[in-house]
Amino acid sequence: MQRVKDQQHSRSTKPATIHASAQSGDLPAVQRRLRDQPSLINDRNPVMANTPLHVAAGHNRVEVVKFLLNFSGPETVELEAKNMNGMTPLHLSVWHSLRAEDSSTVVTLLEHNADCSAKDNEGMTPLNHLSQGSGNEKLQALLKSYLEQQRKVRAIEACSGTKAKMDELEKELSNLVGLHELKLQLRKWAKGMLLDERRRALGLRVGTRRPPHMAFLGNPGTARILGKLLFMVGILPTDKVTEVQRTDLVGEFVGHTGPKTRRVIKEAEGGILFVDEAYRLIPMQKSDDKDYGLEALEEIMSVMDNGKVVVIFAGYSEPMKRVISSNEGFCRRVTKFFTFDDFTTEDLANILHLKMNNQTEGSLLYGFKLHPLCTVKAMATLIETETTKKQRKEMNGGMVDPLLVNAREYLDLRLSFDCMDTDELLTITLEDLQGGIRLLSQ
Structure with a gap:
């Protein structure tokens, strides 16, 4: 008999779990458990995989909810954690508000930016769980207000990202010579895709582009x-x-x-x-x-x-x-x-300049530069006079790479072996480019 009493006493004095303390609203007990074991902040219970925040929110324990949201330990609370049914703490707090007509926990979660558009396993948002009947108008208005604010914030963020992507696209397109039709189409596609990002950020449902x-x-x-x-x-x-x-x-x-x-x-x-x-x-x-x-x-x-x-x-x-x-x-x-x-002579000169200005470390021409006299106009004239129309048509943009390789070889041949001028050793001149073009015909 004494043994049974001891076992009962042992069970009665066993500390409550953090979930039980959160459910009963025992804030000091929750604080003690997290002080001793901070990793319990997002611990899941074995029944519904609820976190302490789920439990506190579902039972309208506002003070516990506030403490968990502001807890500063090695881990922070997962505001958007989902339980077995895919529900977030905001879902559960809305359920409680429906029963108790007290939305204080809902307000607290929303003030910490709980996601109003989060969906459970049935595709339902917290707002979807509210019936259209009387008595829910105030809570519906509250959720709709925060939902609209969150959509606007996401749209602003998407807008900022959209501009950055468009700027990056324009930078890449500036490195393409000619191809005007393709550039225009790329801009259309890019703008459409990026506007779709903004539409989705505002909660609008649009089809996927291909x-x-x-x-x-x-x-x-x-x-x-x-x-x-x-x-x-x-x-x-x-x-x-x-x-x-x-x-x-x-x-x-x-x-x-x-x-x-x-x-x-x-x-x-x-x-x-x-x-x-x-x-x-x-x-x-x-x-x-x-x-x-x-x-x-x-x-x-x-x-x-x-x-x-x-x-x-x-x-x-x-x-x-x-x-x-x-x-x-x-x-x-x-x-x-x-x-x-086909590229014009001016196009070819622009391609040559772009290639020289964008050499990577593994390139044969890495470290080399064009002489200031090698302007686009001067290069276009040189290509016009030193190549035939047939040659330009056959080689088109493929002319530039071998031309530059030949020009570097011509530079090496032209320089004295005793040259110590670092600038001269790395500068390709009009003479080198002319020699490079003439080698194309040999």
Whole structure:
């Protein structure tokens, strides 16, 4: 008998859990437990996975709620913690207010910026749990007021982030010479995506944008930068660009092309599949032997509606007509066509300047600079006089890199081995560039 009494006494003197103390409103007990064991601040009970804040909020223990919200220990309270039903402390405090007609705990949580738009496992916000009947008007007005304030704050934050992203986009576009149609389209997409961010921050529900598939007609050479820009403004989940040609897609024997193309498509998911010289998939003249390029094109077409990859077909304008006419669904799926005119001599001079001003440490020309006399106008004149129209058309923007490499080699040849002038050792002159251009023709 004595043993039973001792066990009962032991149970009766066992300290209450922090959840029990929070439920009863025993603030000193809650304070003692957290002083001895601060990690209990977000401890979950075994029944509903409620934290002490859940319990205190659900039983309108305002003083305990205030203490927990202002607790300064190694850990801070999780204001938006969710229990087994996905409810936050604000959800539970609203439930109590409905029963007790006392919204003091709701007010306290809202003053600490509890999220009015948080949803439980059934997709219900605290406001959704309030019926439209009489008696709830004051609480509804309170929640709606804070919800509107929070949406405005989020919209302001989104607006600030939007401007920063647009500024970053403009900075990147300034490093692209020409390509005016594409730049305009990128600005449209970027602005639309960023405005959607603001719409969602205001609680508006809008559809998800998907970038259209495209055809680049000409010789743009912008695949990698395009992937980076689309990722930057949130159109693509990654900046990955998978560049392929016919040999990467087409097999040598029957049954090889389909699996080979599907592997490439799988690798490109989440980014851009850039099919360069796409016209090579469709032979110029029909022959008795089956060509598997059309099979590869059909494989790509079959996945273009699933939204997992953006496809860009690139190639010279005239032969690309074969690709466009080879598949009835091409123009339905590829809705944006961009024609890239050949770069002018001034464009080429601008590209040269941009490349020289943006050399990375691993580049052959890192550390080198142009002489002040190498202005855009002077360079454009030099390119005009030292190259033929045919040469410029064939090489287009691809002329610049080998020209600069040749110019550095010409500089090395021109300098005396005894040169000790650090500025002269790193300065490319008009003479060097002229020598570099002439080497292109050899």
